[in-house]
Amino acid sequence: MRDELNAVGRKGFDYLIVGAGFAGSVLAERLAAGLGKRVLLVDRRPHIGGNAYDHYNDDGILVHRYGPHIFHTNAPRIVEYLSRFTEWRPYEHRVLAEVDGQQVPIPINLTTLNRLYGLDLDEAGAERFLASRAEPVADIRTSEDVVINQIGRELYEKFFRGYTRKQWGLDPSQLDKSVTSRVPTRTNADDRYFGDSFQMMPLHGYTRMFEKMLDHPNIKVMVNTDFKEIRDEVQYDHLVYCGPIDEYFGYCYGKLPYRSLRFQHETVDRERFQPVAVVNYPAEDVPYTRITEYKHLTGQQHHKTSLTYEYPSAEGDPYYPIPRPENAELYKRYQALADATPGVTFLGRLGTYRYYNMDQVVGQALALYKRIEEAEHPQAEVELEEPLARQAT
Structure with missing residues (x-):
């Protein structure tokens, strides 16, 4: 050297x-x-490529080494800049959460409420339902305050408390409000994880984009x-x-202080493993937080499919301040x-x-x-x- x-x-x-x-x-x-x-x-x-690095694994499937990276933005100048180095594949990210023995959309939306509670609410009905369960917090400081103020304690316990405790190693009551403020609650049936105007993936992957850059x-x-x-x-x-x-x-x-992650990568001998790219597991008795299946992100056709299980950790590379x-x-x-x-x-x-x-x-x-x-x-x-x-x- x-x-x-x-x-x-x-x-x-x-x-x-x-x-x-x-x-x-x-x-x-x-x-x-x-x-x-x-x-x-x-x-x-x-x-x-940093944490966005992707590569073809031994089975020839394009995977993200450090967990799923979904590109989304509302800034045209950033799209214009990155488009010098890549073409794009349209992709809108959808996430399900394993709650009460079924997989329902997260962020919580109209479909989530109807499935969980066996209801047939419309948008106005969903607004009333959430308003009836919300527990107003006068001084919102923590991540717990944010969620309970919006949707009440029961939904907070089902979707947020366990996931947050696993992800951060702290109770939401010990974390700044910014953590759960990132996840909206919807009363319509929009099941997209992000609402940004531009949601796409680099057509040939992130690493190829960095190489051209x-x-x-x-x-x-x-x-x-x-x-x-x-x-x-x-x-x-x-x-x-x-x-x-x-x-x-x-x-x-x-x-x-940072939180880190341990990634367990697997390839299974079937075309599809789960209905969407990411399924969250909020329950504390499940050691991982989510499973990612990359073919949903990349659109790749392959007779096998590759997955990543994410295990939050106090030790390892610094990922999350x-x-x-x-x-x-x-x-x-x-x-x-x-x-x-x-x-x-x-x-x-x-x-x-x-x-x-x-x-x-x-x-x-x-x-x-x-x-x-x-x-x-x-x-x-x-x-x-x-x-x-x-x-x-």
């Missing part, structure tokens, strides 16, 4: 970016293609590469760090260190200790690029506006 770095590092790089997921890869592409910068992109994992002569990619091992071996002007911010500072204030006030305060201490560290920018989920969707990470990287671009070419926007104004007149 040292010889390889010496060969390319004599003139150095404009940017060293740590982490080849969405944040690092999008910024690398923009800096290289938009500003002609020389970028070294490194990742300690043996692949690009990073296919630029100004970008050098090194996987199986730990930043700590090369930081003194290569010359660069600016560092963009998409890894855990507490790790960068040697955990000097203690570790930021745990949203509690004391954790936010600890992050602020690290953020103050980051603000006082010249020549380094922190980016992405791990670098900013935020739970972002994929489109939000792309948006964060594009926003950072725009700030860099404007700092280097402050007149560019003015020069662009002038001919447009002349054309309009």
